[in-house]
Amino acid sequence: MVQLGRHFGAGPASLAEIAAEEDLPRAYLEQLVMSLREAKLVGGTRGAHGGYELARSPESISMSEVLRALEGPIAPMMCASDDPEHSIGCDRSARCTVNVLWVRVRDAVAGALDSMTLADLVPPRAAPTPIQPSPLQGALTTP
Amino acid sequence: MVQLGRHFGAGPASLAEIAAEEDLPRAYLEQLVMSLREAKLVGGTRGAHGGYELARSPESISMSEVLRALEGPIAPMMCASDDPEHSIGCDRSARCTVNVLWVRVRDAVAGALDSMTLADLVPPRAAPTPIQPSPLQGALTTP
DNA sequence: CTCAATCCCGACGAAATCACTCGGGATTGA
DNA sequence: TCAATCCCGAGTGATTTCGTCGGGATTGAG
Numbered sequence: 133m134v135q136l137g138r139h140f141g142a143g144p145a146s147l148a149e150i151a152a153e154e155d156l157p158r159a160y161l162e163q164l165v166m167s168l169r170e171a172k173l174v175g176g177t178r179g180a181h182g183g184y185e186l187a188r189s190p191e192s193i194s195m196s197e198v199l200r201a202l203e204g205p206i207a208p209m210m211c212a213s214d215d216p217e218h219s220i221g222c223d224r225s226a227r228c229t230v231n232v233l234w235v236r237v238r239d240a241v242a243g244a245l246d247s248m249t250l251a252d253l254v255p256p257r258a259a260p261t262p263i264q265p266s267p268l269q270g271a272l273t274t275p
Numbered sequence: 276m277v278q279l280g281r282h283f284g285a286g287p288a289s290l291a292e293i294a295a296e297e298d299l300p301r302a303y304l305e306q307l308v309m310s311l312r313e314a315k316l317v318g319g320t321r322g323a324h325g326g327y328e329l330a331r332s333p334e335s336i337s338m339s340e341v342l343r344a345l346e347g348p349i350a351p352m353m354c355a356s357d358d359p360e361h362s363i364g365c366d367r368s369a370r371c372t373v374n375v376l377w378v379r380v381r382d383a384v385a386g387a388l389d390s391m392t393l394a395d396l397v398p399p400r401a402a403p404t405p406i407q408p409s410p411l412q413g414a415l416t417t418p
Numbered sequence: 419c420t421c422a423a424t425c426c427c428g429a430c431g432a433a434a435t436c437a438c439t440c441g442g443g444a445t446t447g448a
Numbered sequence: 449t450c451a452a453t454c455c456c457g458a459g460t461g462a463t464t465t466c467g468t469c470g471g472g473a474t475t476g477a478g
Contacts, residue, residue: 146424160467166426179475180423195376229396233338233388240387244379253372289453303438309456322446323452 138254140190144176144183164202171201190254196245206242209234214242281397283333287319287326307345314344333397339388349385352377357385 135153139145147165151158165184168174173193174184186193200206205215212234213219222228278296282288290308294301308327311317316336317327329336343349343357350356354365355377365371 148424157467159469162426163467169426176425177475178423178425178473180421181476182424182474184425227398229398233391233396236387236391237384240383241380244383245376248376248379253376255370255372291453300438302440305455306438308454312455319454320446321444321452321454323450324447325445325453327454 140186140254144181144185146183149183167201168198171197173197173201186250190251191249193250194246195248195250195253196242198250199245206238206245207234208237208241212238214238283329283397287324287328289326292326310344311341314340316340316344329393333394334392336393337389338391338393338396339385341393342388349381349388350377351380351384355381357381 135145135150147158147161151161154161165174165176169176169184173187175187176182176184196206200214205213205218207213207215207219210218210220211222211228211231278288278293290301290304294304297304308317308319312319312327316330318330319325319327339349348356348358348361350358350362353361353363354371354374356362
């Protein structure tokens with residue numbers, strides 16, 4: 133996850149390393165990285181001295197991509213999913229007025245996630261390019 | 276939930292009625308309404324011909340209140356909860372740079388929820404006072 | 419060539435959560 | 449008095465989440 137961002141440009145990082153730094157079980161990490169790989173966000177190189185690496189620069193990877201890769205489509209409820217494939221319309225869709233609410237929430241979340249990149253989350257001192265300050269939070273904190 | 280909003284001003288509605296209209300199990304509704312009662316959003320009147328009623332007008336009840344009552348504090352992760360009481364700091368809080376992300380998401384959700392009231396969700400024809408069009412969605416859909 | 423490090427993959431398991439059920443009071447209008 | 453209704457706590461079954469296990473397949477180094 134984020135550790136890979138910190139490690140960017142320094143060659144591949146083995147799961148063993150990451151597991152140590154993050155103290156998470158290595159076997160579990162494997163599983164997570166698999167999802168990231170399927171989403172083409174990281175690439176793995178095999179063999180001794182192998183490991184994982186970001187496929188693109190941290191600045192170009194939005195957190196919405198990461199989260200979608202790890203947790204599936206953004207959907208507060210099944211009837212308001214990002215991905216039309218997975219959205220199963222609930223039986224009472226006709227008289228259900230609540231759907232708009234969920235759609236709003238979903239868009240809010242997606243917006244927040246889109247407004248941050250992996251680079252925003254690597255520890256401060258390493259932040260290379262100043263990012264435009266999120267346009268989002270102004271709108272959200274106004275009364 | 277929303278049905279109560281629709282029913283506002285027409286005296287108390289029994290769970291049996293609501294269960295019929297919503298076709299949800301009545302016993303389950305009881306449980307939900309309990310939470311709403313604890314949050315002072317609805318009041319119950321007992322005895323024959325009793326039922327539940329909104330405690331305030333639908334326009335004055337924000338969906339964030341409702342959701343907080345039903346699902347607890349708004350918190351995408353435990354380390355970024357609305358309610359300081361329930362927020363349990365994760366062990367790695369020191370080196371955890373991800374927290375800001377969750378806080379942003381939480382605020383986005385809270386904002387979206389605050390921007391809608393129960394009245395916005397009662398079926399269109401019944402909407403009494405025109406609400407100011409949400410200030411939120413403009414900000415969220417801009418590139 | 420061989421071997422150890424590492425990724426790749428599928429299946430399994432325990433714990434928490436969700437949606438819902440059961441059974442039995444306590445109150446009140448008719 | 450009695451039936452309708454709220455009030456309340458405990459219990460259940462399915463699903464999801466977090467994490468484990470074991471065994472290949474690849475590749476660089478010696």
